[in-house]
Amino acid sequence: MSRTTAPSGSGPLKLVVVGGGSTYTPELIDGFARLRDSLPIGELVLVDPAADRLELVGGLARRIFAKQGHPGLITTSTDLDASVQDADAVLLQLRVGGQAARGQDETWPLECGCVGQETTGAGGLAKALRTVPVVLDIAERVRRANPDAWIVDFTNPVGIVTRALQTAGHKAVGLCNVAIGFQRKFAGLLGVAPERIQLDHVGLNHLTWERGVRLDGRDVLPELLENFGPAIAADLELPLSLVRQLGTVPSYYLRYFYEHDNVVAELKVKGSRASEVAAIEKQLLEMYGDPALDEKPELLAKRGGAFYSEAAVNLVASLLGTGSPAGAVQVVNVRNDGTLPFLADDAVIEVPATVGRDGAVPLAVPTVEPLYAGLIAHVTAYEQLALTAALHGSRDRVFQALLAHPLIGQIDLADQLTDRLIAHNREHLAWA
Template sequence: MKLAVVGGGSTYTPELIDGFARLRDTLPIEELVLVDPAADRLELVGGLARRIFAKQGHPGRIVTTSDVDAGVADADAVLLQLRVGGQAARNQDETWPLECGCVGQETTGAGGLAKALRTVPVVLDIAERVRRTNPNAWIIDFTNPVGIVTRALLQAGHKAVGLCNVAIGFQRKFARLLDVAPGQVHLDHVGLNHLTWETGVRLGGPEGEDVLPALLEQHGDAVAEDLHMPRAIVDRLGVVPSYYLRYYYQHDAVVEELRTKPSRASEVAEMERTLLEMYGDPALDEKPELLAKRGGAFYSEAAVDLAASLLGGGGSPYQVVNTANNGTLPFLPDDAVIEVQASVDGKGARPLAVPRLDPLFAGLIANVTGYEDLALDAALRGGRDRVFKALLAHPLIGQYAYAEQLTDSLIAHNREHLAWA
C-alpha cells in the first residue's frame, strides 16, 4: 500500500506519522511519500518521520519529494494538508477583517473566504495530477476550508472525502467524561464543516442509548469551558455546538477578544520555528509534546481510520466525514457538502439518516451553504463582484458597507495568489 501526503513538510506531519506507526495493523503502509515544495522543511520532517518509524518498528519506507507527479504516482490514497501562503497569509486572514468589526479567522468569515480563494485552484490542480497518474486513488482532504474544498473536488469528479478532527476530539473528550472506551461513543454529529452540533451522544452505535442529557447535566461546566462559551448557551441549546459556533453566537465579544491579543497565526509561526529546530535533532525519534499545542489533536487516528475504510481495510464502520448531501438534509441541494456520520467503505461515504433538525440549526446551515455556493463560484471563476456577493451572503458579515470594504481588503492582501486579480 502506498500513501502520499501533499503538504508533507507541515509541522503537523509527525502527528500523522506517529499514528501511521502505532496503527500499522489497521493501515499497513508499505511506502509513504511526503510531498512539499519547501525542501528545507521537508528534509527536517522527513528525517524525524523515518526515525519515528524506526523506533516503533514500522517496516514501511518513507520517501520525500518536491515533485507532485512523482509523489502521487501509483498511490492508493493521497492526503491533502496544504496551506497556500503559509502562516503569513493566515496572519492576514486573522487581522484585516477586524478593521471593520468582523471576526478574523482562517476558516470562516472573510478570512475563510480568502483561504478558499487561494486554496481551491491549487487543490484542483493537484487532484488533476492525481487523476492523470492514478485515477483510482482516493483523495482525503484535510485542507481548510474542508467543506468548500471537498465540494470543489467532488464537483470536478474526483474520488474525494473531507476530514476534520472536531468530531473525533468530541468523541475522545466525551469518552473520558463518561469513562468508556472511545469506540463506544457514537456522535449524532450534523452540520457543515466548522458549523456542527452534537445532537446526541450514543453508547455502542447509531441505535444506542442517547446519554447527552445526562452528560450535560453532570459535566456541562467542563464541556462549556472547552468550548470557551458560557454554560448557559449549551444548556439552552440542549446540544453541544462546535467551538467554531462561538464566532456566531458571541461574534462581537470574540472580535473584541481578538483585537486585544496576538493572532493565532503569529503564535503558531513561533511554535513552528521551535518545532522545526527540534525536528532537526537527530536524537529526536518521537513527536514532541509541543506538537500537541500546534492543533490537530487525534488527526492521525481519524486519518488512519478513514484511509483504512476507503482502502478496504479495518476502519470503523461509521465515521464523521465531509461528503455530498444527496438528500440527507432535505433543505440543502444534493451537491452541498455536509459533515455527518457516514457509513464508509471502499465505495466511499454514505451519510446516515438525520432526524429533522431544529430550525435554529437548519436555518444557519442553509444560510452558510448559500455562502459556500457563492464562495466556490468565486474561487473557480474569480472576479470582484463574485467575492463581494459571497461576503454579503455570509451571516458573519451581511452588510453592504462591510462587504465592500472587505472585498477590497481581501483582494489587496491576496493579489499574489489570485490569478484573476
C-alpha cells in the same frame, strides 16, 4: 502505467501526503506507525515545495517509524507528479501562502469590525480563494497518475474544498478532527473506551452540533451536560446557560457566530492565532532537527490537529478496504444527496457516514431543528458563492460571497472587506 487501488489483503499500500513538510505531519506519522495493522503502508511519500522543512520533518518521520518497528519506506520529494504515481491514496494538508497569509486573514477583517479567522468569515473566504485552484490542480495530476486513487482532504476550509473536488469528479472525502476530538473528550469524561461512543453530529465543516452522544447505543448527552456541563462549556468558551438551554454541544467554531462581537473585541487585544502558531512551528522545526528525537513532541499538541492521525487512518483504511469492520461509521465531509432535505444534493455536509471502498454514504439524519437548519442553509449558500468566486474569480463574485455570509451581510461592510481581501491576496489570485 497506473494501477487500481489495492484490494483488501493485497499487500502494502502507497500513500502520499501533500503538504508533508507541515509541522502537523509527525502526528500523522505516529498514527500510521501505531495503527499499521489497520493500514499496512509499504511506501509513504511526503511531498512539499519547501525542501528545507521537508527534510526536517522527513527525518523525524523515519525515526518514528524505526522506533515503533514499522517496515514502511518513507521518502520525501518536491516533485508531485512523480510522487503520486501508483498512489493508493493522497492526503491533502497544505496551506497556500503559509502562516503569513493566515496572519493576514486574521488581521484585516478586524479593521472592519469582523472576526479574523482562517476558516470563518472573510478570512475563510480568502483562504478558499487561494486554496481551491491549487487543490484542483493537484487533484487533476493525481487523476492522471491513477484515476482510482482516493483523495482525502484535511485542507481548510474543508467543506468548500471538498465540494470543489467532488464537483470536478474526483474521488474525494473531506476530514476534520472536531468530531473525533469530541468523541475522545466525552469518552474521557465518562471513563470509557472511545470506540463505545457514537455522535449524532450534524452540520457543515466548522459549523456542527452534537445532538446526541451514544454510549453503546444509549444517548448519554443529558447526563454529560448535567454532570460535566461547566467543563464542556469552558472548552467551548460559551456560556453554560446556553449549552444547557440548547441541550446540544456546539462546535467551538460556533462561538464566532454566537458571540461574534465579543470575539472581535478579544482578538483586537490579544492578536492573531497565526503569530502564536508561527512561534510554535519555529520551536517544533528546531526540535525536529534533533537526530535524537524519535517521537512526536508534547509541544505538537499546542499546534492543533489532535487525533487527526486516528481519524485519517480510520478513513483511509475504510476507503482502501484494509480496515475493519467493513462499512464502519465515521464522521466525514460528504455529498449531501438528500440527507438534509433543505440543502441541494451537491452541498457538502459533515455527518456520520458508512465508509467503504465505494466511498462514504451519509446515515439518515433526524429532522434538523430550525435553530440549526437556518444557519446551516445560510452558510451553505455562502459556501456555494465562495466556490463560484474561487473557480471563476472577479470582484463582483467575491463581494456577493461576502454579502451572503451571515457574519457580514451589509453592503458597505462587504465592499470594504472585498477591497482588503483582494489587496492582501493579489499574488495568489490569477484574475486580480
